Amino acid sequence: MVEEETKPYITIDGVQISVEDLPEEAQGIFGRIQRLTQKKATITLDLEEIQAGINFFSNKIVSIVNGEGEQQQQVTEDDDEVVTKSEN
Numbered sequence: 001m002v003e004e005e006t007k008p009y010i011t012i013d014g015v016q017i018s019v020e021d022l023p024e025e026a027q028g029i030f031g032r033i034q035r036l037t038q039k040k041a042t043i044t045l046d047l048e049e050i051q052a053g054i055n056f057f058s059n060k061i062v063s064i065v066n067g068e069g070e071q072q073q074q075v076t077e078d079d080d081e082v083v084t085k086s087e088n
Contacts, residue, residue, distance in 0.1 A: 008034070 008019045010030055019030050 008030070009016045010019065010022070010033075011017075019027055022030060
């Protein structure tokens with residue numbers, strides 16, 4: 001079975017026009033549109049990764065602060081000393 005190759009096209013006023021049928025200047029502009037669309041997709045992925053990193057480190061700070069708060073409140077029965085855990 002032979003697969004049809006889909007050629008790039010642009011839709012103008014509801015009509016699909018093959019890029020090959022566009023004037024040369026319009027073909028160049030179409031190339032720029034494709035390049036910008038690809039850059040937008042890449043930037044969108046980068047933003048998602050950046051947001052995931054921000055979320056991770058924000059949650060890490062919360063975890064550290066909550067963990068330290070619990071450690072500082074531990075009191076032993078012996079001599080009523082306050083004992084804190086050290087991560088070192």
